[in-house]
Amino acid sequence: MKTIRFGIIGAGLMGREFASAVARWCHLPQIGVRPELLAVCDKNADLLPWYKDNFPTIRLLTDDYCKLLSDRQVDAVYVAVPHNLHQEVYGAVLAAGKHLMGEKPFGMDRPANDAIMAAIRQHPGLLVRCCSQFPFFPAVQKIGALVEAESLGTIIEIETGFLHSSDLDPKKPLNWKRMIEINGAYGVMGDLGMHACHVPFRAGWRPRNVRAILSNIVSERPDGKGGVAPCKTWDNATLLCEMADPHTGQIFPWTFKSHRIAPGEKNTWYVNILGTRTSLRFSTKNPKCLAILQYDGREQNWSSIDMGMETAIPTITGGIFEFGFSDAVQQMWAAYLHELIHGQPISKFAGCVTPEEVALSHRLFTAALESHQSATTIAL
Ligand SMILES: NC(=O)c1ccc[n+]([C@@H]2O[C@H](COP(=O)([O-])OP(=O)(O)OC[C@H]3O[C@@H](n4cnc5c(N)ncnc54)[C@H](O)[C@@H]3O)[C@@H](O)[C@H]2O)c1
Numbered sequence: 001m002k003t004i005r006f007g008i009i010g011a012g013l014m015g016r017e018f019a020s021a022v023a024r025w026c027h028l029p030q031i032g033v034r035p036e037l038l039a040v041c042d043k044n045a046d047l048l049p050w051y052k053d054n055f056p057t058i059r060l061l062t063d064d065y066c067k068l069l070s071d072r073q074v075d076a077v078y079v080a081v082p083h084n085l086h087q088e089v090y091g092a093v094l095a096a097g098k099h100l101m102g103e104k105p106f107g108m109d110r111p112a113n114d115a116i117m118a119a120i121r122q123h124p125g126l127l128v129r130c131c132s133q134f135p136f137f138p139a140v141q142k143i144g145a146l147v148e149a150e151s152l153g154t155i156i157e158i159e160t161g162f163l164h165s166s167d168l169d170p171k172k173p174l175n176w177k178r179m180i181e182i183n184g185a186y187g188v189m190g191d192l193g194m195h196a197c198h199v200p201f202r203a204g205w206r207p208r209n210v211r212a213i214l215s216n217i218v219s220e221r222p223d224g225k226g227g228v229a230p231c232k233t234w235d236n237a238t239l240l241c242e243m244a245d246p247h248t249g250q251i252f253p254w255t256f257k258s259h260r261i262a263p264g265e266k267n268t269w270y271v272n273i274l275g276t277r278t279s280l281r282f283s284t285k286n287p288k289c290l291a292i293l294q295y296d297g298r299e300q301n302w303s304s305i306d307m308g309m310e311t312a313i314p315t316i317t318g319g320i321f322e323f324g325f326s327d328a329v330q331q332m333w334a335a336y337l338h339e340l341i342h343g344q345p346i347s348k349f350a351g352c353v354t355p356e357e358v359a360l361s362h363r364l365f366t367a368a369l370e371s372h373q374s375a376t377t378i379a380l
Pocket residue numbers: 009010011012013014015041042043044047063065079080081082083085103104105131132133190191
């Protein structure tokens with residue numbers, strides 16, 4: 001069993017998800033590599049005792065990420081900090097010679113992403129990947145296998161999206177994800193957008209142009225201090241792209257939605273693909289169900305496959321049991337560690353998002369901002 005020693009910078013919501021996945025690594029008996037938590041950094045000291053209480057391997061708790069990066073025992077770093085810090089912290093991790101798993105959007109805007117990409121090019125020996133866990137749901141792994149096997153026929157259209165209703169309540173106080181100077185001008189696209197790009201980009205499909213409609217539905221919110229503050233970030237983004245498959249030459253429409261105000265949707269990630277031979281629908285709202293229509297020239301019947309724990313990385317969980325968010329997070333981490341020690345992903349769709357895929361999302365979101373502002377279609 002090989003051990004990779006990790007540091008975490010940003011110990012909030014997602015830092016804890018990673019740590020929890022580490023704590024139950026015994027779930028993955030066949031993987032041959034395990035992460036160990038050595039150091040945790042956060043500016044908020046209140047978050048650190050949870051790590052100290054649950055992880056005896058941790059030897060450094062600090063509010064200074066430079067101290068964490070100077071620990072020679074740390075092999076790899078997970079960074080989960082607000083978007084305005086991505087460029088600085090990702091660059092520092094690479095300069096310290098550590099492997100990096102970074103959170104999306106990998107820089108708050110395109111110049112920041114360009115700087116991160118330049119730093120990555122200077123460190124070709126380090127594995128750099130971006131978090132995006134939903135494709136590790138078993139149904140999405142099956143979709144990936146069908147796409148790879150070219151079972152779909154001619155693609156008619158695709159729809160992907162990530163929908164929240166977390167901001168439906170106008171009295172919810174402003175946090176950093178609603179502040180343009182910290183989240184970035186992409187608004188909801190910077191927060192949720194990469195998740196909706198993962199499957200189409202991994203399939204090799206590329207947007208040629210985009211027409212975007214962006215909505216700022218709640219324009220001010222309580223500031224958490226008794227007052228009211230402007231909320232300038234985009235709440236919802238709806239994009240219509242002309243998509244190309246460079247491999248087959250096919251052109252088809254892609255409807256992309258990243259919405260923070262989607263009534264009835266708590267945390268819904270979905271992918272729908274219509275093909276002339278096979279069509280597929282999956283949503284985390286109904287995580288066991290993969291809807292599939294295979295057309296043989298006669299009837300057009302949707303059928304439903306009841307998915308269990310058919311995971312990319314084998315687990316101890318019984319094959320008929322249900323898969324959930326924290327399982328997807330752990331599978332994603334296992335995929336990262338597999339790639340770190342073997343030099344390649346387990347399979348095409350069981351690989352974490354690459355820096356090149358994130359850079360493409362920045363080109364798309366930058367074009368989407370321009371499209372909305374000019375009310376025109378923008379070429380990528
Ligand atoms: N993969 C996913 O599903 C998912 C979900 C939510 C958020 N995210 C991403 O994760 C990242 C963090 O989001 P979050 O929801 O965990 O936010 P969060 O606010 O819960 O955590 C961020 C943490 O960073 C800390 N921090 C701020 N400045 C710091 C500094 N200079 N040094 C060290 N720590 C510092 C904050 O104190 C905070 O605890 C973002 O990039 C976000 O887009 C990903």
